[in-house]
Amino acid sequence: MKSLAVVVICLIQVVLIPRSHCRVFLPMDLKLIEQTCSKTPHRDLCVSGLTSVPASADADVKGLALIMVDNVLRAVANDTRNQINEKLKHSPEDKALSSCEENYRAIVELDIIEAYTSITERDPKLAKQGMDATIYDANACESGFAGKSPLTYVNTLVIDIAAVANAILHLLP
Numbered sequence: 001m002k003s004l005a006v007v008v009i010c011l012i013q014v015v016l017i018p019r020s021h022c023r024v025f026l027p028m029d030l031k032l033i034e035q036t037c038s039k040t041p042h043r044d045l046c047v048s049g050l051t052s053v054p055a056s057a058d059a060d061v062k063g064l065a066l067i068m069v070d071n072v073l074r075a076v077a078n079d080t081r082n083q084i085n086e087k088l089k090h091s092p093e094d095k096a097l098s099s100c101e102e103n104y105r106a107i108v109e110l111d112i113i114e115a116y117t118s119i120t121e122r123d124p125k126l127a128k129q130g131m132d133a134t135i136y137d138a139n140a141c142e143s144g145f146a147g148k149s150p151l152t153y154v155n156t157l158v159i160d161i162a163a164v165a166n167a168i169l170h171l172l173p
C-alpha cells in the first residue's frame with residue numbers, strides 16, 4: 001500500500017510541478033533514455049547522468065546527446081577544473097597540476113563547445129572529434145603525474161562520459 005501511495009504522489013507532482021523542477025520520470029520518459037543508454041559502453045552512468053537533467057524526459061536522441069555534452073559532461077569537467085585550481089592554490093609549483101589545468105581549460109572552453117555546436121549544426125562527426133579531444137585531454141592529465149594521480153576518479157569519469165556521448169552521437173544520422 002505504501003509504495004502505491006508513493007507512485008500516486010509522484011504522478012500528482014508530475015502534473016502540478018513545473019517540469020524544470022520535477023525529477024520524477026514516468027516509464028514512457030525513461031524508455032528512450034534506457035534504449036539509448038543500453039547502446040553505450042556505460043549504461044548506468046548514462047541513465048543516472050541523463051535522469052539528473054529534467055529536460056531529458058522530453059528529449060529525442062539528438063537532445064539526449066546535447067544534454068550529455070552540455071549538462072552532464074560540462075558540469076563534471078567544470079567541477080574538475082575548479083578542483084584542480086583549488087589544488088594549485090596549495091601547490092602552485094606542481095607541473096602536473098598546471099598541465100591538467102590547461103587540459104581542462106581546453107575541455108571546458110574548446111572541446112565541449114565544439115561538440116555542442118556541431119550537434120546543433122547536425123555534424124555528429126565533428127562533435128565526435130570534440131569528445132575524442134576530451135578523452136585525449138583527460139588522459140594527458142592523468143598520465144602527467146609521476147606517481148599516483150590525485151585525479152584518477154574524475155579523469156575516469158570524464159573519459160567514461162565522453163565515451164557515452166560518442167556512442168549516442170553514433171546513433172545520430
Ligand SMILES: *[C@@H]1O[C@H](CO)[C@@H](O)[C@H](O)[C@H]1NC(C)=O
Binds near residue numbers: 074075078079082
Ligand atoms: C564553472 O565553475 C565556476 C566556478 O564555480 C562557475 O562560476 C561557472 O559558472 C561554471 N561554469 C560552467 C560552464 O558550468
